[in-house]
Amino acid sequence: MGDGPPSAEGAAGGDERVPARGGPVIETRGLTKRFRGGQLAVDGLDLSVPAGSVFGFLGPNGSGKTTTIRMLMGLIEPTSGTARVLGRPMPAAARAVLPKVGALIEGPAPYGFLSGRDNLLRYDSADPTADPRTRGARVAAALDRVGLTPAAGKKARAYSLGMKQRLGLAAALLHPRDLLVLDEPTNGLDPQGMREIRALVRELAGEGTTVFLSSHLLDEIEQVCTHAAVMAKGRLVVQGPVAELAAGAxxxxxxxxxxxxxxxxxxxxxxxxxxxxxxxxxxxxxxxxxxxxxxxxxxxxxxxxxxxxxxxxxxxxxxxxxxxxxxxxxxxxxxxxxxxxxxxxxxx
Missing domain, CATH: 3.30.70.980 (YebC, transcriptional regulation domain)
Structure with missing residues (x-):
């Protein structure tokens, strides 16, 4: 993820924060991904995510949501079109952008032989910007924020799907982020866990973090999101404030x-x-x-x-x-x- 050299744009001013107030945090133009065999997963996507929003990326499974997120995070390259995240081109500026982004994509994959706490300590130590002197405090705070403190010492292999989902969220929250990208964050959670994660998303948005939340659950989007985009069969159907989308029906x-x-x-x-x-x-x-x-x-x-x-x-x-x-x-x-x-x- 961003293992190539950063572009001149990505290298310069790497300590800058989000784009000017009111500008889009995520912006794509004609973003397209065609896989081998001709499968068109994302077709000419023009997306604009306002700074400070909780943006719901909505569509049935297989509509192209995860493929889009993987392109935005520099995990795969688009076939054509452009994507900008925090005002920088992706994947060219991945090294400058990704330290400011927390992400949970396609479900967490913790080391099963390590405890939840040790997984987070390992993730944090891999971040060259992380201060090792405050590592323990950051990990403890992240575990507490997602409700995993009681299970922090348990091996991750013994975690339920919902607990693994919480651990992935904790990893994304180890540091303050300008942008949080969550792919189906309530997957595997019971109703109480879903409510807790929704409350956490609202709290993060209140602190100034832009949250980009992919889901196939309309109820989830309607409860927590200020803006939304609807995907169907790889194409963008509509986007805008949630209240306006609902008012259109x-x-x-x-x-x-x-x-x-x-x-x-x-x-x-x-x-x-x-x-x-x-x-x-x-x-x-x-x-x-x-x-x-x-x-x-x-x-x-x-x-x-x-x-x-x-x-x-x-x-x-x-x-x-x-x-x-x-x-x-x-x-x-x-x-x-x-x-x-x-x-x-x-x-x-």
């Missing part, structure tokens, strides 16, 4: 009534689509993208609330007995399905 109107047939007729006349009735409950897509996205009670914008009020009034005016009325906000899952026509694991 239509919300769902939900009406509870003992008069479902008449409610269906009225709603269709007023522009509600995909109307369905089932056991006294009528649902439909609100007219216009984003209508009802997050529009429920006080969360609705003035225009959205007015539109909902008009629908409710139309139902009442037609004699429909309304016992429940509201809008369910659009989720990231709704946006993904709307954009790609596909679905994937949304469990969190």
């Amino acid at each position: 239509r919300g769902r109107l939900v009406v509870t009534t003992p008069d479902p047939g008449e409610a269906v007729r009225v709603l269709k006349e007023h522009g509600v689509t995909d109307v369905e009735a089932e056991e006294g409950r009528v649902t439909g897509s609100l007219p216009g993208p984003g209508s009802g996205a997050g529009a429920s009670g006080s969360e609705a914008s003035g225009a959205e609330a007015s539109g909902l009020a008009e629908l409710n009034a139309a139902l009442v005016h037609a004699g429909v007995r309304v016992t429940g009325f509201g809008a369910e906000r659009a989720s990231l899952e709704d946006a993904f399905v709307a954009l790609t026509g596909e679905g994937f694991d949304v469990a969190g």
Whole structure:
């Protein structure tokens, strides 16, 4: 990883930190990777990750996420296109960039015959910038931060997948980082472990670290990320703030009534689509993208609330007995399905 000589750009000013405030921490242009046999894993990726964001890199398994991360970290070279990390070209400036990046890619691979603590001591000693006088304190702090202190003396071969995942995170956190790259960080963790890792990601972002988090779990992205990009079959489908991506999908109107047939007729006349009735409950897509996205009670914008009020009034005016009325906000899952026509694991 970056075993060649650094470029002039990478060698000069190696102690500089992230790009100017507001600039992208990761930026790719036409990034493409084609493997032997013609398999196109990443196809013309244009990606921009804002500084200070928690950026979710979202897509089903096999969509090109890990291949992209490996190119960004200089582990493999692209077939074509460019990638810049912390304002430097990769892989040419790997020696200047990688000391500022913590990464957990394709799962951790600890030395099984060493304890968790000894694994971290070994990783830290391999870092030429690490001060050996404070090594023990750094390792102890990293173990504590991921909840591994009680198992620090246990051989890594006896660790569960979730514990190995925590150990990999601890290794990425041995030093302060400008950028943290996490590939499926909650893989193998139980629900409590997932919550702890999500809380840790939020904490790191609050300290100023940009977090680039790859996942196939929509729920995970929606809970912790400020921005996201959606990949499908090697291509970028969309990217932007998570709230805007979700708002691009239509919300769902939900009406509870003992008069479902008449409610269906009225709603269709007023522009509600995909109307369905089932056991006294009528649902439909609100007219216009984003209508009802997050529009429920006080969360609705003035225009959205007015539109909902008009629908409710139309139902009442037609004699429909309304016992429940509201809008369910659009989720990231709704946006993904709307954009790609596909679905994937949304469990969190």
